Amino acid sequence: MSLLTRLEKQKQAQSFENKQQEQIQVPKRSDPFLKLKGLIHEQLVSEVDSKLLEASEYDANRQELKDKVSQVAKRVIADEQFTLTRAETQQILSQIIDEVVGFGPIDSLIRDQDISEIMVNGPKQVFVERKGRLELSEITFRDNEHVMHIIDKIVAPIGRRIDESSPMVDARLPDGSRVNAIIPPLALNGPCITIRKFAADPFTIEDLINFGTLTREMAGFIEACVKGRLNIVVSGGTGSGKTTLLNVLSSFIPDDERIVTIEDAAELQLRQAHVVSLESRPPNIEGKGAVMIRDLVRNSLRMRPDRIVVGEVRGGEALDMLQAMNTGHDGSLTTGHANSPRDMLARLETMVLMAGMELPIRAIREQISSAIDLIIQQARLRDGSRKIIKMTEVQGMEGDVITLQDIFIFDQGFFKPTGIRPKFYEQIIAQGISLPISLFSSLRE
Numbered sequence: 001m002s003l004l005t006r007l008e009k010q011k012q013a014q015s016f017e018n019k020q021q022e023q024i025q026v027p028k029r030s031d032p033f034l035k036l037k038g039l040i041h042e043q044l045v046s047e048v049d050s051k052l053l054e055a056s057e058y059d060a061n062r063q064e065l066k067d068k069v070s071q072v073a074k075r076v077i078a079d080e081q082f083t084l085t086r087a088e089t090q091q092i093l094s095q096i097i098d099e100v101v102g103f104g105p106i107d108s109l110i111r112d113q114d115i116s117e118i119m120v121n122g123p124k125q126v127f128v129e130r131k132g133r134l135e136l137s138e139i140t141f142r143d144n145e146h147v148m149h150i151i152d153k154i155v156a157p158i159g160r161r162i163d164e165s166s167p168m169v170d171a172r173l174p175d176g177s178r179v180n181a182i183i184p185p186l187a188l189n190g191p192c193i194t195i196r197k198f199a200a201d202p203f204t205i206e207d208l209i210n211f212g213t214l215t216r217e218m219a220g221f222i223e224a225c226v227k228g229r230l231n232i233v234v235s236g237g238t239g240s241g242k243t244t245l246l247n248v249l250s251s252f253i254p255d256d257e258r259i260v261t262i263e264d265a266a267e268l269q270l271r272q273a274h275v276v277s278l279e280s281r282p283p284n285i286e287g288k289g290a291v292m293i294r295d296l297v298r299n300s301l302r303m304r305p306d307r308i309v310v311g312e313v314r315g316g317e318a319l320d321m322l323q324a325m326n327t328g329h330d331g332s333l334t335t336g337h338a339n340s341p342r343d344m345l346a347r348l349e350t351m352v353l354m355a356g357m358e359l360p361i362r363a364i365r366e367q368i369s370s371a372i373d374l375i376i377q378q379a380r381l382r383d384g385s386r387k388i389i390k391m392t393e394v395q396g397m398e399g400d401v402i403t404l405q406d407i408f409i410f411d412q413g414f415f416k417p418t419g420i421r422p423k424f425y426e427q428i429i430a431q432g433i434s435l436p437i438s439l440f441s442s443l444r445e
Contacts, residue, residue, distance in 0.1 A: 040076045040096055069097050103173075104150045105139045106195070110173070116197055117239070122190030123147050132384015144184070147191040151181045154193075158265075160282065169282075172265040175200065178243075179265070196239075202269040205248050213241070214388045215415045217439050218408050221391070224435040225374055226252035228428035229331035235344040236378035241386040242335040243267055243311065245378055249333055253307055257331075260300040262293060263311030276303065293317040294355070297324065310334040316355030318348050325371035341375040341392040345402055348372075362400055369394055369402045373424055388415075393422045407440065417442050 073096050077084065084092070098107035109118050109128055117129035123141035127134055141147045155162055155171045162169040167186045171179040178196040205219045214222075225232060226249055234249070236242045250270050253259055259275045261268050266279045278300065283290040293310065294317035300308055301324055312335045313321055325332050338344035345368060352364045377390035389410040395403045406418050419442030428435050 036077070036080065036082055036092065039080060040073045040092075065101055066097050069093075069100050103153060104146065105141055106150065106193075109137065109139060110177070110195070110197065113200075118193070118195040118197070120147060120191070120193040122187075122192065125189070129384075132380075144190045147193065148183065151183070151191060151193060154179055155181070161285070165285070166282070170265050172267060176267050176269055178267055198267065198269070202247050202251075202271070203244055204251065208245070208248060211386070213245075213386055217417075218388065218391065218415060221408070221435065221439060222249065222376070223252045224428050224433050225424075226331070226333075227254065228424070228431050228433050230373035230424060230428075231325045231330060231332050231371055232334075232374045232376060233344060233348075233372055234333070234335040234376045234378060235338045235341060236335070237337065237339060237380065240378040240380045242378055244386075245376065245388070246309070246311070246333060246335050250309055253331070257306035258304060259307045259309060260303055260305040261309045261311070262296045262300060264293065267311060268309065270309075276305075294320055297321055300324075301329070305329065306331070308332045312336060313348075313351060315351055318351035319355040319357060319367075322348070322352065322367045322371040326367060338377075341377055341390060341404055344375055344377075345394075345404075365400065365402050366397060369397050374407075374422075375404075393424065395423055 070093055073093050074089075077089065077092075094108075095105070098104055101107075103110060106118055106120065106126065109115055109126070112128075114130050115128045116132075119127040119129075120141075121127065123143050123146060126137045126139040126141075128137050129135075141150075151162055151169075154173065155169050157174075158171055160169050160171050162181055162183060164183075164185070167184070168182045169180070171181070173179060173195070176198045178198075180194045181191065183191040205223070208214055209216055209219055232249060234242045234245050247268055247270070250259070250261075250268060250272075253270075253272060255272050255274070257272075257274065259270060259272060260278065261270065261275065262278045262280075264280050266277050268277070278296045280293050280296060281289065281291040292315075293313075294315065297308070297310065297317045297320040301320075308321070308324055308329055309332070310317065310321055314337070321332065321334060336344055336347055338347050345365075348368050349361065349364050352359065352367070372394045375390075375392045375394065376388055377392065378386060379389045380386050387410050388408070390406055391408040393405045393407055395405050397403065405420055405422070407420060407422050408415060408417055410416075417440050419440060421437065421440045425435065425437070
C-alpha cells in the first residue's frame with residue numbers, strides 16, 4: 001500500500017470517528033485531579049495488601065480497606081502539597097474509594113435508589129433511567145481501559161470472562177442486579193455496560209399495588225392462582241418488569257415446598273427456606289463446558305422439585321418446560337418476551353421447534369394449551385410506568401387454534417374484569433383457596 005493510500009485511509013477513519021462523536025454529542029469534560037488520583041493509586045498498590053484490594057463491596061474487609069484508602073490518600077495530598085478545598089478533598093476520597101472498593105465512577109449510580117438502569121456507552125457517555133425517564137449523567141470514565149477494568153471487576157467473581165474472542169457477557173452484581181457488557185470490535189463507541197438494577201429489598205405485591213401496576217383484586221386473583229398450582233407465564237417486552245413480577249409471584253409459593261430456580265444470571269430473590277438456585281454457564285476459552293438452560297431444566301426434573309421457576313424461556317428449553325408442566329410439575333412459573341398473550345403462544349411454538357424435534361404444529365399447540373393455564377401480560381407505558389395490561393386464561397383447543405380468554409384488562413387508564421369466570425375457578429376452590437366469584441363481575445364498582 002502506498003503512503004498516499006495509507007494517509008487517505010487514515011483521513012477517512014478520522015473523519016468517520018469525528019462524525020460518530022458529533023452524532024453521540026459527548027460533552028467534553030476533563031478531570032483536574034487526574035494526576036493526583038494516579039499518585040494515590042500508585043501508593044495504594046505499593047502499601048496495601050493485594051488480597052485486601054480485591055475485597056468486594058460486600059466483604060467484611062470493606063471498612064478496613066476504606067480506612068486504609070483514606071489514610072493513604074490524605075497523606076499523598078499532604079506530601080504533594082496540593083491545595084484543595086474540603087469539598088474537593090472529600091470528592092477525591094469518595095472517587096478513590098469507589099474505584100478500589102466498588103465499581104468505579106458508576107458506584108454512586110448503583111447506590112442511588114432512584115435509578116433503575118445504568119447505560120455506559122463508551123467512556124464518555126453514561127445514561128441513567130430515573131423514575132422511568134432517560135437522562136445523561138455527569139459521570140465519565142478516563143478511557144476504554146478504565147471501562148474494561150470495571151467490566152472485569154464485575155464478571156471475574158462469578159467466573160465469567162470477556163475478551164476479543166468472547167466480546168459479550170451476561171453477569172450480575174452481588175445484589176442480583178443484571179449486567180450485560182459488550183466490547184470492541186463489536187461495540188464501535190467503546191466498551192458498553194448495561195445494568196438493570198434490583199431493589200435492595202425485593203418488591204412485594206403491596207409495592208406493585210402502590211405503584212399502580214395492578215389492583216388489589218387482581219393481586220388476590222394472582223395469589224390464588226399461584227397457591228392453586230396453576231402454570232403461569234409472564235409475558236412482556238424488554239424492561240416491562242417481567243422479572244420483578246416473577247419474583248412477586250414466587251413469593252406466594254408456600255414455605256413447605258421445594259423450589260428450583262433456573263436462570264442465565266441468578267436474579268430472583270426468593271425468601272422461602274427451601275430454594276435451590278441453578279445458573280447456566282457459558283463455554284470456556286476452548287469453547288467447551290457450556291451448560292445451557294435446557295440442560296438445567298432437564299436436570300431439575302431429577303431434583304424432586306415441587307415448583308420449577310425458569311427466569312426466562314428463549315430457546316429449546318421451552319419444550320422441556322412444557323413437558324415438565326404436563327407431567328406433574330404443576331405450579332411452574334416462567335417469563336418470555338412477547339407483546340401480547342397470542343404472540344407469546346406463537347413464540348413458544350417457535351422455541352419448541354428450536355429444540356430440534358420434528359413435531360407437527362398441532363401437537364405443539366396441544367402441549368402448550370394443556371400445559372399453560374394463565375398468561376400475565378406486562379407492559380411499560382409511555383410515562384415510564386409498568387402495568388399488567390392483561391390476564392388471559394388459556395382455555396384449550398378449538399380445531400387447530402388455541403383459545404384464549406381475557407380475565408382482567410387495562411383499558412383507557414383503568415383495570416377492569418371482563419366479566420368472564422375462568423375455567424380453572426373450580427380447580428382453585430377445590431383446593432380450599434378462597435376466591436370470591438364477585439371478583440370477576442364487570443358490574444362491580
